[in-house]
Amino acid sequence: MDRTESFPRRQARTRRFTLGEPRDFRVSDDGSRVTFLRSSGPVDPANSLWVLDVVSGVERLVADPGRGAAHDGGDVPAAERARRERVRETASGIVSYDADEALTAAVFALEGRLWRVSLVEGGPPEPLAASPGAFDPRLSPDGVLVAYVAGSSLRVTGDAAGDRAVAGEPGETVTWGSAEFVAAEEMGRTRGHWWSPDSRRLLAARVDTSPVPSWWIADPASPDAEPVGVRYPAAGASNAEVQLAVFEADAGSGAGVSDAGSGRGRVDVAWDESGWEYLAGVRWSDDGLLLTVQSRDQRTLGVLQADPDTGACRLLRSVTDEAWVDLVPGVPRLAGSRLVTVENREADGSPVRNPPQRWKSDSSSARTADQVAARSLCVDGEALTPEDMQVRAVHHADEAGVVVTASVDPAEVHAARVGWDGTVERLTSGPGVHGVAMSGDTAVHISRSMDRPGRRCAVRSARRKGPDLLIQSHAAEPGLELNVEILELGPRRLVSALVLPAGQVRDGDAPLPVLLDPYGGPHAQRVQRAEALFHTSQWFADQGFAVLVVDGRGTPGRGPAFERAVRGDLAGPVLEDQVDALRAAAVIEPRLDLSRVAIRGWSFGGYLAALAVLRRPDVFSVAIAGAPVTDWRLYDTHYTERYLGHPAEEPGNYERTDLTPLASGLERPLMLIHGLADDNVVAAHTLRLSQALTEAGRPHTVLPLSGVTHMTPQEEVAENLLLIQLRFLQDALGMPVLAPREQPPRDNEGAAGE
Numbered sequence: 001m002d003r004t005e006s007f008p009r010r011q012a013r014t015r016r017f018t019l020g021e022p023r024d025f026r027v028s029d030d031g032s033r034v035t036f037l038r039s040s041g042p043v044d045p046a047n048s049l050w051v052l053d054v055v056s057g058v059e060r061l062v063a064d065p066g067r068g069a070a071h072d073g074g075d076v077p078a079a080e081r082a083r084r085e086r087v088r089e090t091a092s093g094i095v096s097y098d099a100d101e102a103l104t105a106a107v108f109a110l111e112g113r114l115w116r117v118s119l120v121e122g123g124p125p126e127p128l129a130a131s132p133g134a135f136d137p138r139l140s141p142d143g144v145l146v147a148y149v150a151g152s153s154l155r156v157t158g159d160a161a162g163d164r165a166v167a168g169e170p171g172e173t174v175t176w177g178s179a180e181f182v183a184a185e186e187m188g189r190t191r192g193h194w195w196s197p198d199s200r201r202l203l204a205a206r207v208d209t210s211p212v213p214s215w216w217i218a219d220p221a222s223p224d225a226e227p228v229g230v231r232y233p234a235a236g237a238s239n240a241e242v243q244l245a246v247f248e249a250d251a252g253s254g255a256g257v258s259d260a261g262s263g264r265g266r267v268d269v270a271w272d273e274s275g276w277e278y279l280a281g282v283r284w285s286d287d288g289l290l291l292t293v294q295s296r297d298q299r300t301l302g303v304l305q306a307d308p309d310t311g312a313c314r315l316l317r318s319v320t321d322e323a324w325v326d327l328v329p330g331v332p333r334l335a336g337s338r339l340v341t342v343e344n345r346e347a348d349g350s351p352v353r354n355p356p357q358r359w360k361s362d363s364s365s366a367r368t369a370d371q372v373a374a375r376s377l378c379v380d381g382e383a384l385t386p387e388d389m390q391v392r393a394v395h396h397a398d399e400a401g402v403v404v405t406a407s408v409d410p411a412e413v414h415a416a417r418v419g420w421d422g423t424v425e426r427l428t429s430g431p432g433v434h435g436v437a438m439s440g441d442t443a444v445h446i447s448r449s450m451d452r453p454g455r456r457c458a459v460r461s462a463r464r465k466g467p468d469l470l471i472q473s474h475a476a477e478p479g480l481e482l483n484v485e486i487l488e489l490g491p492r493r494l495v496s497a498l499v500l501p502a503g504q505v506r507d508g509d510a511p512l513p514v515l516l517d518p519y520g521g522p523h524a525q526r527v528q529r530a531e532a533l534f535h536t537s538q539w540f541a542d543q544g545f546a547v548l549v550v551d552g553r554g555t556p557g558r559g560p561a562f563e564r565a566v567r568g569d570l571a572g573p574v575l576e577d578q579v580d581a582l583r584a585a586a587v588i589e590p591r592l593d594l595s596r597v598a599i600r601g602w603s604f605g606g607y608l609a610a611l612a613v614l615r616r617p618d619v620f621s622v623a624i625a626g627a628p629v630t631d632w633r634l635y636d637t638h639y640t641e642r643y644l645g646h647p648a649e650e651p652g653n654y655e656r657t658d659l660t661p662l663a664s665g666l667e668r669p670l671m672l673i674h675g676l677a678d679d680n681v682v683a684a685h686t687l688r689l690s691q692a693l694t695e696a697g698r699p700h701t702v703l704p705l706s707g708v709t710h711m712t713p714q715e716e717v718a719e720n721l722l723l724i725q726l727r728f729l730q731d732a733l734g735m736p737v738l739a740p741r742e743q744p745p746r747d748n749e750g751a752a753g754e
Contacts, residue, residue: 006742007539010476012718013043015090017532020044020474022457024096028103031440031461034471035103035119037094042476046093049106051119054442054461057469063117063125065093065110075111079149079178080135085679086184090713096136100143101439107137107146114148114157129163131155136178136191140199145249147193147202149177154193154204156249166202166247167266173210173231180207180240182233185680186638187280187327197286201308202247203269205279211238217679221706230679235633235640235654236647242279244269244291246308269311271304278638280327287334290316294325298642301325303332303339317381319343323564324642326375330394330404338379338420340402342391344560345376345383373560377404377418384422390559396438403427403443405435410495410557411486411528415445433530444471448530450484453477478535480542481743486527489550489584495558496581497527498589499537499547502743512546513596513733516582516612516620520552520574521604522563522643527551536722542741543726546592548585552577554643568650570632570643571657575611579619595621596733600725602626603681603710606673607659610689613670614662622732624725626673627681627710630659630689634682663692669732671701673721675708701728 011017022038032054037047049063076084089095099106099119107116108125112133117125131150138147146158153168154177167176177193184190192205212231219225233239248265271279271291280301281292291304291313300320304313316339317332319325328342375390376383379402385391389406392413396403401419415427415436428434432449442461445468448454454475458468481502489496500512517537519526526533526549537547551557553573554566565573578599586592597620601609606628613623632640632654633647644653655661670693674686686702693700703724705717712718723740730737 008722025437027439031442077133142199182638335397490580511593516599550581600624664696666698
């Protein structure tokens with residue numbers, strides 16, 4: 001690609017330098033093959049499916065959207081577009097796939113059509129008979145049948161019997177086989193149907209959204225277009241009703257949709273008989289059918305074992321917490337007769353068994369006060385991991401133990417194998433953020449660091465001798481010289497990043513206006529040792545700012561006590577930590593000009609930015625709030641009630657975090673940016689705050705983005721949003737308005753080609 005293009009343009013065209021990176025790895029159960037998705041180059045958004053032979057090291061293209069299988073150039077079913085929005089998918093082509101455990105075959109959807117491809121024999125993908133609008137295909141474990149969703153019904157295809165309905169029924173509010181909004185947006189459950197291990201049966205979710213309030217997403221730029229109706233479960237409102245049923249895989253053959261939904265071969269699963277509100281997860285393996293369920297207040301999580309023959313459920317374990325119980329990817333799961341969970345445990349020994357050794361990070365940290373509690377790997381309720389190890393996800397379990405990713409230093413994530421006796425073996429090394437996909441004797445290690453751009457994807461296997469096998473990336477390099485220092489600031493030792501203009505050192509003389517660039521809320525970290533997290537911050541620094549990024553209370557990686565400090569108040573502790581870190585950074589770096597402090601953010605970061613300038617004009621000079629939540633009563637049940645409780649029971653929590661009552665106090669420039677097609681944080685958040693500001697006579701700027709959702713993948717929008725924000729900040733802070741400064745391209749920039 002053109003190395004002379006500006007950084008905002010390059011970042012927009014490459015979707016933040018992710019296009020061309022390998023992703024979505026799966027390893028065959030014998031460790032001989034690895035499958036993954038990758039596009040052809042740094043500006044190609046269309047992913048293809050690849051398979052790697054571990055022994056020979058040969059990569060083979062098995063499905064290319066541009067050859068034989070149609071490119072999804074815009075005719076994507078509405079349900080699939082909604083699924084992509086929930087998982088923040090910005091690519092096209094093959095964006096997801098399913099395969100059997102042996103990786104002999106894979107299935108995927110393109111433009112509402114289904115395809116199956118052999119991963120062993122080669123040959124072009126074959127189209128499958130399917131109803132229009134097909135999405136979310138799942139291959140049966142034996143590789144014969146494919147279950148998928150079309151419209152409101154769950155269907156099966158792939159054999160001589162052809163395409164047929166398994167579950168479905170008439171009605172605009174009922175769907176079979178897909179996940180409801182809060183499950184996909186907040187719980188990490190993006191699917192609604194699961195195969196039995198013997199390929200004979202399907203477990204299907206029936207979702208009825210009739211109790212959920214109807215909201216309407218309109219496009220003011222197209223007044224001739226009808227508004228899009230969505231069922232949005234705002235805090236305090238009713239959730240969708242979710243039921244489960246087991247069907248014989250051929251039960252719908254020759255039957256109508258209504259017959260399949262309520263007729264032969266159906267066994268209802270009584271998962272919600274004890275009043276559980278949320279179905280958070282399903283795992284069906286040879287060891288049994290497990291359901292993860294939650295109470296409405298999320299203070300109790302249940303692990304149910306369901307009998308697919310009778311539909312009866314038995315409670316295997318109940319986990320409670322005074323604040324909330326976390327949902328951790330990969331658990332609960334059964335490993336033989338062992339129940340593997342991740343639970344919060346106190347470091348004082350109740351009820352933790354101290355493991356035989358501690359697990360150390362490569363990066364030292366003086367933080368000890370955080371070790372009040374740990375997110376621990378537990379087996380049958382007994383903690384196996386050390387008290388300084390925060391488990392983030394579980395990836396694999398076998399006879400040797402459990403493979404997890406975890407942190408000691410919150411700015412790093414490492415993979416480790418935890419033996420059934422509690423011994424811990426580090427699988428990754430070097431400061432950075434590491435992930436893993438593994439099966440058999442083969443593992444794919446996915447690593448990011450501050451030392452190199454992009455991901456390093458390395459295959460390590462007992463089948464090979466010599467160094468790791470690297471999977472090629474076609475992604476472009478950002479071409480930035482990073483000037484980032486990871487710090488621990490203030491009395492709470494807040495993990496922060498100070499980003500200075502490239503080439504500058506601390507002992508310079510010129511004062512620098514400060515730009516805070518946080519997310520700052522639950523679930524997400526901005527400060528980790530991965531260079532991709534600082535591209536935009538570095539570009540702003542190169543325009544003459546000192547950029548400060550702070551992970552305050554509520555953010556993950558430092559343990560349950562640190563995260564739970566925001567229970568009941570998503571405003572006070574969060575904003576206080578930003579201010580404390582700012583003042584502590586100014587002691588370390590005297591050039592920070594505390595008379596010129598800006599803040600920008602998106603989503604929760606947008607809420608934090610608007611909160612900062614409204615509540616602390618003595619500190620903040622200007623704010624840019626992108627897609628901000630302004631009234632938490634307008635956000636969804638599962639996320640909001642976890643932190644603020646039910647609005648009817650704890651109304652004070654919502655009152656203290658609402659931004660609109662603060663409108664009359666606005667004294668500083670504020671820009672509000674919002675996509676009008678956003679169905680996650682709807683535009684009403686920005687419009688209601690703008691209305692309150694107008695009624696209070698407070699000037700402000702509103703930038704509406706027609707046709708834009710909570711993501712901004714459109715190249716022109718993404719590029720110009722950065723430039724518009726820069727000009728707004730320069731004007732507000734009295735900085736000279738100059739053309740954006742770009743670092744000269746490095747010699748190896750763009751070497752991967754297009």
